[in-house]
Amino acid sequence: MDLDRRADKLARLIEARLDAGGTGLEAKVAHAGRRLPKYLRRELGYIVEAMRMQASPRLSRQIDWARVERAFAAAERYLRRVDPWDRRRGIALDWLAGNAFNLLIVAALVAAVIAWRGL
Structure with missing residues (x-):
């Protein structure tokens, strides 16, 4: 799974739909703030955490890929409706x-x- 590529795509979608500035997914989520629902901020936070964990070989085995997939799906579904x-x-x-x-x-x-x- 190419986590960075999907995160960049999601960051572009946040920028286009919510006018959130910053570079990278973490900065855009922080800038969007309360324009995102609480559940979605939590899921996007898990994606950011998974991106950090992916950098370490030992920590990358602890990533819950099913949750990451659900988080991406929920974020894309919400942002497409905005x-x-x-x-x-x-x-x-x-x-x-x-x-x-x-x-x-x-x-x-x-x-x-x-x-x-x-x-």
């Missing part, structure tokens, strides 16, 4: 809604001050 444009649109709409609410509060305060001062 629509980057929909996520960006949601971020923009949340920002606009927050600013519109703040403007309403300021307008209400200005109206209250005007009414209070009798102008």
Whole structure:
């Protein structure tokens, strides 16, 4: 199993779908942070750990390849469903809604001050 090649493919997918920066899978997962579900962060953490273990001949025998395979499948399945444009649109709409609410509060305060001062 070519773990590094699959990890690079997964890192590119995280970058494309979640706009996560960094070099390598570990940095991209850390940068994505809470944009990934908790179970997926745990599985991706196991993949990163398996990549470290693979560098040592003794530790590489302890890798649970079935879990690594399940982790890759779960990550790819989740990331393929993420629509980057929909996520960006949601971020923009949340920002606009927050600013519109703040403007309403300021307008209400200005109206209250005007009414209070009798102008």
